[in-house]
Amino acid sequence: MTVIAWIVEGTWAACVDAARTHAPSDADIVLLHVSGSEAPGAARGAYAGLFGRARPDRDPGTVVEHLATEAGEHLLADAAERLGRPCTRTERRGRVEREVVAAAEGADLLILARDGDRTHLGPRSLGPASRFIVDHAPCPVLLVWPEAAPGTDTIPPPPPHPPHHR
Template sequence: MQVIVWLAEGTWEGCVVAAAPLIPADARVSLLYVVAEDVSHAAGAAPEGLMGRWRPRPGLTEKMAAEAAASGEALLAAAAGLLGRAGVVQVIRRGRVEREVVAAAEAADLLVAARDGDRSRLGPHSLGPATRFVVDHAPCAVLLVWPDEVPGVGSIPPPPEGGRRDHSAPPRSQHPPRPAHGEARGRR
């Protein structure tokens, strides 16, 4: 079984911790980091809007993409250490993040991703745009894990016209803590 784990800044640690117990022991695991080239390009090419003031600095965009790649390598190395498995492959790709993740998952059986997004307001828009794209287009099963605390069932607001049923949730401490919350989706 080929498993690919997509990691990004801010959520990588939680993603690894949550995914580790869910990945089968005999799986071949790759850790993926994508350098967002649109960002390094936005930083490096912005002077082009200045109408000739300041000559473009040759290689600046590439230098920044290289800086991002180096940071990504460090992130993957730290994640591999945290995962603590043998034979983990570390993959760095460059480009549009969401498209690179989907492309990287082409030969995989399972793609693990963090529930990336604004988790303070859970709802249809709480998946970040890149994660949303990956969930929609992944060519394999997707396992979404919470990178931090798993919200209880009580975090769901009552339905708009409700009121008859009692929705007051029990205090969170009554829920046993779960390592992860998975949302698997297969197409094969």
């Protein structure tokens, strides 16, 4: 059995705890971090727009890529330590939601945490990337709250319906 826990700043501990709790002891656990391509691309575009291409050695996009990779490695190391059992650490780069879905191909379980509005129950408790992943995951998904779940009194009211005509 292969279990993938998506490691993201701010919610990773809940995913690791869920893997520790729900993955069988003989499961192969993969801790997955994805460095998005948006920030390095924006830095490159801004630099090129302001200064042209004369000094590619000063491209801030490369620095941002290295910083993101380093931050991801630290998160993965912290997650592996918290997990406390053998695991594989995987770092990917690209469009986050698509990389997570691609990494989940062939997995038996994908664990991710809610990353939107966590003060209310409901669909807004998922950010755009998490919503995409939940909707497109090629395997079962375990969706966890990074902290205690809000009470059921936070469920949004039903939409108004027009009165029935007889």
